[in-house]
Amino acid sequence: MSTELSHVVGEHPDLPPPVTEVGVIGWIRHNLFSSTSNIVITVLTLYLLYVIVPPMLNWLFLDAVFSADSRDDCRAIAEAAGDELGACWAFIGKRFEIFVYGFYPAEERWRVNISFVLMIAALIPVLFDNVPNRKQGLWFSLAAPVIICWLLIGGMGLTPVPTDKFGGFMLTLTIGVTGIVGSLPIGIALALGRQSHMPALRMVCVAFIEFIRGVPLITLLFVASTMLNYFLPPGTTFDLLLRVLIMVTLFSSAYIAEVIRGGLQAIPKGQIEAADSMGLKYWQSMRLIILPQALKISIPGIVNTFIGLYKDTTLVIIIGLFDPLGMGRASLADTKWQGLSTEIYVFVAIFFFVSCFSMARYSLYLEKKLHTGH
Amino acid sequence: MTAETSSGNTSLLYRLFFDKELRSVTIQVITMALIIAFFFFIVSNAITNLETIGKGYSFDFLWDASNYDINQTLIEYDSRSPHWKAAVVGILNTLLVAVAGIILSTIVGFLLGVLRLSSNWLINRTVYVYIEYVRNVPVLLHILLVHGIIVNNLPVPKNAMMAFDGTLFLTNRGFYTPKPLFEPAMWAVLIAFVIGIAFTIWFKGYAKKIQDATGKIYPVLWISLGAILLFPIIVFFLAGMPLSWDYPLLQGFNFKGGLVLRPEFVALWIALSLYTAAFIAEIVRAGIQAISHGQTEAAFALGIKPSRTMQLIIIPQALRVIIPPLSSQYLNITKNSSLAIAIGYMDIVATIGGISLNQTGREMECMTIVLGIYLAFSLMISAFMNWYNKRMKLVER
Numbered sequence: 001m002s003t004e005l006s007h008v009v010g011e012h013p014d015l016p017p018p019v020t021e022v023g024v025i026g027w028i029r030h031n032l033f034s035s036t037s038n039i040v041i042t043v044l045t046l047y048l049l050y051v052i053v054p055p056m057l058n059w060l061f062l063d064a065v066f067s068a069d070s071r072d073d074c075r076a077i078a079e080a081a082g083d084e085l086g087a088c089w090a091f092i093g094k095r096f097e098i099f100v101y102g103f104y105p106a107e108e109r110w111r112v113n114i115s116f117v118l119m120i121a122a123l124i125p126v127l128f129d130n131v132p133n134r135k136q137g138l139w140f141s142l143a144a145p146v147i148i149c150w151l152l153i154g155g156m157g158l159t160p161v162p163t164d165k166f167g168g169f170m171l172t173l174t175i176g177v178t179g180i181v182g183s184l185p186i187g188i189a190l191a192l193g194r195q196s197h198m199p200a201l202r203m204v205c206v207a208f209i210e211f212i213r214g215v216p217l218i219t220l221l222f223v224a225s226t227m228l229n230y231f232l233p234p235g236t237t238f239d240l241l242l243r244v245l246i247m248v249t250l251f252s253s254a255y256i257a258e259v260i261r262g263g264l265q266a267i268p269k270g271q272i273e274a275a276d277s278m279g280l281k282y283w284q285s286m287r288l289i290i291l292p293q294a295l296k297i298s299i300p301g302i303v304n305t306f307i308g309l310y311k312d313t314t315l316v317i318i319i320g321l322f323d324p325l326g327m328g329r330a331s332l333a334d335t336k337w338q339g340l341s342t343e344i345y346v347f348v349a350i351f352f353f354v355s356c357f358s359m360a361r362y363s364l365y366l367e368k369k370l371h372t373g374h
Numbered sequence: 375m376t377a378e379t380s381s382g383n384t385s386l387l388y389r390l391f392f393d394k395e396l397r398s399v400t401i402q403v404i405t406m407a408l409i410i411a412f413f414f415f416i417v418s419n420a421i422t423n424l425e426t427i428g429k430g431y432s433f434d435f436l437w438d439a440s441n442y443d444i445n446q447t448l449i450e451y452d453s454r455s456p457h458w459k460a461a462v463v464g465i466l467n468t469l470l471v472a473v474a475g476i477i478l479s480t481i482v483g484f485l486l487g488v489l490r491l492s493s494n495w496l497i498n499r500t501v502y503v504y505i506e507y508v509r510n511v512p513v514l515l516h517i518l519l520v521h522g523i524i525v526n527n528l529p530v531p532k533n534a535m536m537a538f539d540g541t542l543f544l545t546n547r548g549f550y551t552p553k554p555l556f557e558p559a560m561w562a563v564l565i566a567f568v569i570g571i572a573f574t575i576w577f578k579g580y581a582k583k584i585q586d587a588t589g590k591i592y593p594v595l596w597i598s599l600g601a602i603l604l605f606p607i608i609v610f611f612l613a614g615m616p617l618s619w620d621y622p623l624l625q626g627f628n629f630k631g632g633l634v635l636r637p638e639f640v641a642l643w644i645a646l647s648l649y650t651a652a653f654i655a656e657i658v659r660a661g662i663q664a665i666s667h668g669q670t671e672a673a674f675a676l677g678i679k680p681s682r683t684m685q686l687i688i689i690p691q692a693l694r695v696i697i698p699p700l701s702s703q704y705l706n707i708t709k710n711s712s713l714a715i716a717i718g719y720m721d722i723v724a725t726i727g728g729i730s731l732n733q734t735g736r737e738m739e740c741m742t743i744v745l746g747i748y749l750a751f752s753l754m755i756s757a758f759m760n761w762y763n764k765r766m767k768l769v770e771r
Binding site: 031032034038041042045046048049197198199200201204211213214215216217218219222223226227229230231232233234307311312313314315317318325339341342345346348349352353356357360 | 398401402403405406409416419420422423424426492493494495496497500506507509510511512513514515518519522523526709710712713715716723727731737738741744745748749752753
């Protein structure tokens, strides 16, 4: 009786939505169990995750040994704790410095540290436009590579360090950052050359781009390491790292050129014609009208190419440079730590994942920031 | 007079640099001159350098005995075979892993791409995490990791892991399966298979003609499956099952007989496929998302079944978006197969560009061959993909 009279006739208050439609239960129902096929997929995925994830976590963390003096030590500790044999991270901990600095002399490693700080400082004004004093910062970014180069190689007051001592993550960063910094301007030039009205120039650019894109990087690195000396005047020698740097830069500039060409082709012809009719010269119209728009739409492709280049720095182990992967494999020769390759691979994989994933995220941020449409 | 001539001369000189038309000629002439000078410089250097150490530039060494063995060969080869044969073995091995990789990565990639679009939150996120992990880790690392797992974690042949009721043995020396041995009557089955394919091609055209004329739809898929699969199987049984299996048997420390997939091949194949599949998945996802939802709604409004909508409306349009980047992924898998050298799979880089190069000391010639072959592969794949792309392209006004 009383419930019937709790409201005026014809003005029934809204009932709350059914429990199964909102909140956690509603979400689970809609996202995981909305249809028969969905239920099957959910159950299968859960089973798959159950099979894969717990053993992985066990190996990575729960059964892992974080401090030990040798692999047998690791095994003994795991057995003493009654665990199955997990990862032996002690190895990474013991060799951490070698992974970071390679064979760089221990007393000179502060130079690598300063270079790293300088690199970060130089990157900030380039990457973010809301930092104070950005203009001065950009001048610093322009000067930083020279300072870093001086710091790493030495000379002029610092003890010279030959480049074959470079290794580990430091080598990865050296090759990756040089390649990225160098390949963008060369790539832009090649893309403009390919779009040029001058047949000879266009032909040269097309031949270069197609040749580089047609062969794997590893063969180009072989060319750099075995053949390049033949093409230089007799008696000249050429630093191996420098050769690799040049090859990597040229390689990725061909890919950058193709990405930017795509961006250039997406710009309506009216833009160029408008720039021409305003009386802008070729370089002015390129600098002020065409390239800003073309580069903006090419950002995802450019960053993908950079990520690819950064990942490709691992290939240098095949021609005998020691990046973290090479360092790890080399230190496996130590009988105390034999057979720990998986730990090394996982460790290096985490490093690459973090750096590449953050690059991808930055590209998303940049796309969003530059998005001027609706 | 003199003043005029001189002014004409200066104006020509002036125009060479400041007149738009003439300037482009100047720039091109200078570019070409610089490039020719550059090539002249490096070639003359190379000739001098080669002469100094007493090497010429000739491919005669290709006919000398190679003096090394290759553990996986698709054609007959031994250490007395010439270097060119080693190169052919390498090319075939590269092609083998590239083709196998393209097939596996396409299947896995399309599957992952579709799952990535699933409305099921759990699978969607799981696939996302997996794809991001695979994409952001170098392919060389994947190859080494898979190889390491096979070599270090799988049992020795003596305690081989058995799968599928003794038809597949997983060991750290490779994967062993029974090898089919064909008897002569197998030819009949092969011919039946070819006939099945030919019939399918004819039947597809015929069904289309009938459909255009009368609107009657034949179940083309089922009939062609019957022609391609069922018909050869029937012939196979009629011919008295002309097929026997060579089972791998454990003898001593290793298996003898059977078909062996070496750990290097398996590692390279799986790692390359999974790596490329992650990229293909993203391409497929982007391709399907590029098709506006209005297309599906319009198809439903016309009363087309969901399965036919996918087959006739969505997939053909999505393929147009998918194919160009897909073709560059196929190129990538072919080029990435050169990383084989890191784990000792004998591809073209490892045979002619590796051991042959080291044994003969003919860097120039060997690298020329390797680069030439990769360029040829790339040009062929991109030519094929361009042709296919043109066929699929939207015909606009």
